[in-house]
Amino acid sequence: MALPEVTSDTARSLGLEDQEFKMIKKILGRTPNFTELSIFSVMWSEHASYKNSIRLLKTLPREGEHTLVGAGEENAGLVDVGNGLACAFKIESHNHPCAIEPYQGAATGVGGINRDIFTMGARPIAQLNSLRFGNIEHDRTQWLMKGVVKGIGDYGNSFGVPVVGGEVYFNDSYNTNPLVNAMSVGIMKHEDVISAVASGAGNPVYIVGSSTGKDGIHGATFASADITEDSANDIPSIQVGDPFMEKLLLEASLEVHKTGAVIGMQDMGAAGIICSTSEMSAKGNSGMRIDLDKVPLRQENMEGWEILLSESQERMLVVIEKGREKEVEAVFEKWDLNCEIIGEVIDEDRLYFYRHGELVADVPASVLVLGGGAPQYDRESREPAYYREYQKFSLEDVPEPENLKDVMHVLIRNPDIASKHWVYEQYDTMVGVRNMSTNMPSDAGLVDLRGTRSALALTTDCNSRYVKADPETGAQIAVAEAARNIVCSGGEPLAITNCLNFGNPYNPEVYWQFKKAVKGMGDACRRFNTPVTGGNVSFYNQAAINGTVEPVFPTPVIGMLGVLREKNNQMTIPFKSKGNMIYLVGKSVNDIASSEYLVHYHGIEKSPPPYFNMDEELKMQKVVRDLIRFSLVRSAHDVSEGGLFIALLESGMYRGLGFDITTDAEIRKDAFLFGEAQGRVVVSVSETRETEFIDFMVKQDVPFFALGHVTKGEIRIDDISYGFIYDMKKEYDTVIEQYLEKNN
Numbered sequence: 069m070a071l072p073e074v075t076s077d078t079a080r081s082l083g084l085e086d087q088e089f090k091m092i093k094k095i096l097g098r099t100p101n102f103t104e105l106s107i108f109s110v111m112w113s114e115h116a117s118y119k120n121s122i123r124l125l126k127t128l129p130r131e132g133e134h135t136l137v138g139a140g141e142e143n144a145g146l147v148d149v150g151n152g153l154a155c156a157f158k159i160e161s162h163n164h165p166c167a168i169e170p171y172q173g174a175a176t177g178v179g180g181i182n183r184d185i186f187t188m189g190a191r192p193i194a195q196l197n198s199l200r201f202g203n204i205e206h207d208r209t210q211w212l213m214k215g216v217v218k219g220i221g222d223y224g225n226s227f228g229v230p231v232v233g234g235e236v237y238f239n240d241s242y243n244t245n246p247l248v249n250a251m252s253v254g255i256m257k258h259e260d261v262i263s264a265v266a267s268g269a270g271n272p273v274y275i276v277g278s279s280t281g282k283d284g285i286h287g288a289t290f291a292s293a294d295i296t297e298d299s300a301n302d303i304p305s306i307q308v309g310d311p312f313m314e315k316l317l318l319e320a321s322l323e324v325h326k327t328g329a330v331i332g333m334q335d336m337g338a339a340g341i342i343c344s345t346s347e348m349s350a351k352g353n354s355g356m357r358i359d360l361d362k363v364p365l366r367q368e369n370m371e372g373w374e375i376l377l378s379e380s381q382e383r384m385l386v387v388i389e390k391g392r393e394k395e396v397e398a399v400f401e402k403w404d405l406n407c408e409i410i411g412e413v414i415d416e417d418r419l420y421f422y423r424h425g426e427l428v429a430d431v432p433a434s435v436l437v438l439g440g441g442a443p444q445y446d447r448e449s450r451e452p453a454y455y456r457e458y459q460k461f462s463l464e465d466v467p468e469p470e471n472l473k474d475v476m477h478v479l480i481r482n483p484d485i486a487s488k489h490w491v492y493e494q495y496d497t498m499v500g501v502r503n504m505s506t507n508m509p510s511d512a513g514l515v516d517l518r519g520t521r522s523a524l525a526l527t528t529d530c531n532s533r534y535v536k537a538d539p540e541t542g543a544q545i546a547v548a549e550a551a552r553n554i555v556c557s558g559g560e561p562l563a564i565t566n567c568l569n570f571g572n573p574y575n576p577e578v579y580w581q582f583k584k585a586v587k588g589m590g591d592a593c594r595r596f597n598t599p600v601t602g603g604n605v606s607f608y609n610q611a612a613i614n615g616t617v618e619p620v621f622p623t624p625v626i627g628m629l630g631v632l633r634e635k636n637n638q639m640t641i642p643f644k645s646k647g648n649m650i651y652l653v654g655k656s657v658n659d660i661a662s663s664e665y666l667v668h669y670h671g672i673e674k675s676p677p678p679y680f681n682m683d684e685e686l687k688m689q690k691v692v693r694d695l696i697r698f699s700l701v702r703s704a705h706d707v708s709e710g711g712l713f714i715a716l717l718e719s720g721m722y723r724g725l726g727f728d729i730t731t732d733a734e735i736r737k738d739a740f741l742f743g744e745a746q747g748r749v750v751v752s753v754s755e756t757r758e759t760e761f762i763d764f765m766v767k768q769d770v771p772f773f774a775l776g777h778v779t780k781g782e783i784r785i786d787d788i789s790y791g792f793i794y795d796m797k798k799e800y801d802t803v804i805e806q807y808l809e810k811n812n
Contacts, residue, residue: 144190157627195232200237216248227311262332271413280383373429461675642719649754664710688747
């Protein structure tokens with residue numbers, strides 16, 4: 069089949085700008101052929117090169133006392149977690165594939181992020197995810213949700229790694245374009261790190277794992293474009309996953325590393341063979357000569373460019389020491405996996421690709437990659453008009469509700485707040501028996517580090533409504549909430565990975581949101597001493613339907629890693645006993661801005677983010693950490709969506725315990741109960757330790773308030789009964805199912 073003639077129109081059809089086409093011709097000293105142009109198209113796409121974001125990402129803090137491998141250095145970040153162990157962790161998006169084919173899109177997202185972890189030599193031991201869907205009443209939303217959750221569950225369960233945490237939100241802005249962010253966490257010894265590097269002229273280059281097909285071709289380019297009515301035609305850009313093959317690949321990869329023959333290894337994710345060959349070569353200041361005829365194929369008549377760009381899953385590129393081929397091949401033969409030499413490392417900055425004996429592409433490796441010749445841009449930014457409108461909100465304009473019980477039921481039935489057990493019951497949370505939160509939940513997922521006294525604390529967090537209201541403050545809150553969840557579980561925050569989900573970067577208002585969010589995130593990470601170890605930028609998340617383009621809410625998801633130095637300090641959410649005292653640690657304020665209560669009860673969407681003060685937050689978190697360390701509290705749960713009332717409800721439901729509290733007379737009752745002012749944690753204290761608790765707290769520079777006590781099951785506020793915990797739990801537990809079963 070004759071390849072298309074290469075013109076500027078061809079370049080534009082592949083997502084390249086006119087000036088980029090000129091750059092390519094200058095780099096090569098000639099007009100590229102179609103295969104070469106396709107190579108530049110995927111490698112210079114936003115998804116692969118971060119061309120519209122990298123300059124801003126470089127402003128984020130990357131260095132930290134626990135950091136072993138920083139952002140961009142390897143496939144994932146690496147953090148020292150003590151006892152000679154290192155934790156590799158990373159979060160990435162698979163949004164566009166899930167918008168078109170939710171099951172495979174989600175499944176391959178899980179597979180890809182796990183490969184990033186074990187290609188570094190770490191064994192994956194935990195997964196988390198952050199999911200955003202549209203209006204849950206819509207048929208399409210329900211179809212997307214069911215497909216995504218099943219895809220995550222089927223792949224992760226078969227692969228054998230537990231899901232230990234995550235979040236699910238719903239908003240009309242995600243009606244067409246859901247967000248599916250998957251996080252994987254692995255453990256290894258410090259000395260077992262594998263680098264994604266190619267070096268040593270003459271060293272053989274292997275492709276291992278699955279055969280290559282036509283699935284996922286131009287997937288990186290597809291992820292760097294808007295979702296439109298025609299996107300369903302891009303289903304060939306969706307990869308197909310095989311978790312059982314990935315399990316074999318995991319075991320073989322870790323075993324082959326033990327031979328000592330491996331020079332470098334990299335997962336084949338976005339952009340497939342061309343991405344792995346160019347990035348590994350550029351990192352090693354070398355190049356490769358590759359014979360595409362040697363690549364195991366599962367489809368006939370594949371062109372050279374199709375083989376290069378295929379994103380078929382469960383594949384790796386491995387460079388080994390020459391002369392040790394038999395050792396390596398024996399390992400992959402044992403696991404019944406493809407293991408084929410497809411080329412060799414060369415001592416020049418060049419990639420030569422051959423097909424049927426002919427040279428089909430000849431490109432420099434360094435110019436393809438981030439930090440090499442890939443373009444970098446600063447886009448136009450402009451403050452959106454809505455931002456000033458949101459600042460005009462006034463609490464005085466909102467009437468206090470006459471019936472608090474009505475508000476309670478509105479919140480309990482809000483899909484953002486209601487139980488997500490329909491989701492997580494489809495995930496295997498216990499495989500590997502490391503999950504310490506199975507029997508009693510904590511604000512963060514807790515994962516046992518066997519053979520040590522320590523455990524990992526893991527969370528994903530972002531309230532995109534706050535970020536839309538004020539991207540800088542909203543991103544700071546996302547970091548603070550993640551740290552708060554780690555602390556409330558007994559842990560110490562160490563580092564973050566992030567997944568930055570935004571609209572089209574060519575939209576000045578979207579780019580303004582992005583710039584502000586990156587600044588806010590960076591400022592918060594410096595204050596919380598949680599450097600950024602890596603992550604993902606996902607632009608072009610929006611819908612272009614019937615001529616109207618709407619970006620999703622800006623959603624910078626924070627995946628945070630913490631560590632419990634002593635497993636005995638594990639803290640959980642549930643109240644433990646009737647009669648225990650309940651306290652609120654942190655400052656209460658008259659604030660209902662951007663709360664679920666304001667939006668869903670009053671129907672007011674335009675307001676700034678809730679009250680947040682970074683200094684107060686840091687002090688509060690230190691106090692909570694000390695309360696847990698000194699065993700002065702029996703439970704801890706942060707106040708977030710739904711406010712204090714929902715935090716109390718969630719603390720009581722697990723054991724069927726209620727609460728009898730008195731509100732603060734100086735604060736509006738609706739603000740006190742349902743406002744989402746940040747920096748607050750609900751704790752319970754045994755009667756025998758209450759005096760010690762109070763003595764400790766009066767010495768701290770952090771406000772605290774005696775709320776009341778735990779009851780056998782009744783819910784009482786200001787001496788008024790609002791029913792029993794059992795009834796509210798029944799309602800809370802069945803909301804999602806009721807929506808999803810309506811159309812079954």
